[in-house]
Amino acid sequence: MTTRKTTDFGFTQVPIEEKAKRVADVFTSVATRYDVMNDLMSLGIHRLWKRYAIELSAVKRGQKVLDLAGGTGDLAKQFAAITGGIGNVVLADINADMLRVGRERLLDEGIVVDCAQVNAECLPFADNTFDIITIAFGLRNVTDKAAALRSMLRVLKPSGRVLILEFSELQLKPLKPFYDLYSFKILPLMGKLVANDAESYRYLAESIRMHPNQETLLNMMQTAGFERCRYHNLSGGIVAIHCGYKF
Template sequence: MTAMTEETTHFGFTQVSSKDKARHVAQVFESVATRYDIMNDLMSCGIHRLWKRFAIELAGIKRGQRVLDLAGGTGDLAAQLARLVGTEGEVVLADINATMLQVGRDRLLDKGIMVDYAQVNAEQLPFANNSFDVISMAFGLRNVTHKETALNSMWQVLKPGGQVLILEFSELRLRPLKPFYDLYSLKILPLLGQWIAQDADSYRYLAESIRMHPNQETLLQMMQQAGFERCDYHNLTGGIVAIHRGYKL
C-alpha cells in the first residue's frame, strides 16, 4: 500500500504542510501587530489609505447595513465602515489572529468607535447563512491556506443581493517597473521590517506571499466558481493592488 502524501502549500516561497500554514502566518502577524500600521504607511508611502478609501467608495455602504470586515486586523477599515452604517447598522471586525484583533479593539475603543469582534477562520465562518449585506477583506486573502474554501464560506454568509470586496496585492501590469518593484519588495522591504519592526523574516514572507497569490484573472475565476456573479476588478497603482468585487444574486 502506498503511503498517503501529506498535502503541502506555499508559505511565501517555501513549501510547508497545509495544516501548519495558519500557525506560520499567525507567528508573522503576532510579531508585527503593534507596528503593522506604521509599516503599512512606510512601505506604501501612505497610499494604502487611498486604496482602502477607494474600496469603501466602491462598496457604496448604506446606513443600517450589516458588514463583515474579514482579516480586519488593526481596524482602520472597520472604523470607516462603522461611520457609514451608523448606529442602525453593524460592523463585525473579524480576524484569525487574536493579537491583531486585540490591537484593533484597543484602537477603536480609544477612538470611541463601537463595533463587534470575532476571532474567526475565513475558511469556516461561524455565522448564519445570509447574514451580511457586505463583506470586505483587505490584504488578507493571500494568507489563507484554502482560498476557494474561504470564498465559498463568504458566499454562504452573504445575503442575496449582497456584495463581497477583496482588496489585495496583485500582478503589476506596468512591465517596465517590475525590476524596481521586485528590488523594493524583495530586498528593501525586509530591511525596513528589520529597522522598524525588528523582524525582517516576516516582511520577507509578506513580499513573497504577493508573488504566490493568484493574479487578477485567476482570482476573478475563483470568485465565479464560488458562486459570485457580476464579478469585476479594478487595478490600482498599475496593478500593484486590485479590488475584486462580486455579488450574491
C-alpha cells in the first residue's frame, strides 16, 4: 500500500498537494487587513526589520530586484525608490489577493512595478536574471523550501545575493513562556477582533514554530548552492535575516 506523503500546515500534517491551497486560503482571508495586523502584532517593529533587510541588500540604482512573497509591497516600494527608472522591481506572490492589494497600494502612491503571480518553488524567470532576491515572511509557507532555494539560486545573477527575512527561533530562553503566551493566546485573539479570523493567526504562530531555525536554514541554503551564507538575529532571534550569494 502506498503511503500518502504529508507536510506540515502549522502543527497539523496535511497531504503535500493540499498545503498550497490551505496557505492561499489563509492569506486570501487576511489580505485586506494584513498591514494593520502586522503593525499591531509587532508594534510596528516589522518596518525596522524590513528596513534593515533593505540596507543589507545594498541595492543600487539600475539593478533588477525580485521581491518574493511581496504581499502588500512594503519592500518593493523601497526598492523602486532606490533602483529608479532604469532599474526593475518585480513584486511577486503566489496569492492573487495579496498581489492585488499590493499593486493597488503602490499605484495609489504613484509607484509602478512589475507584478507576477508565481510559485517560489518553480520561478518562471530566465537563469541569471536578478541582482537581488528578497523573501520576507514567506519562506515558512512554502511547501518545498529546498526547491524554492534552488529556484532562487537559478534566477539570481552571478555575484547576486538573496535575503530571507523570516521568523526564527527565540534565543532569549527566559522570555519563551511569555513569547508562547503571546503567540498562542493573544495573537489569535487579535486576529479575531481585528481581522475576524482567529484561525489564520493561530496558523501563523504554529508555522513559525515549525520553520527551520537559524542554523538549519543556513545549512539548507548552503546545500542549495549559496555561498558566503550568514544570518543576523533581530529582536533576540524572534526574526532572522539570512544572506547568501551566487558565484
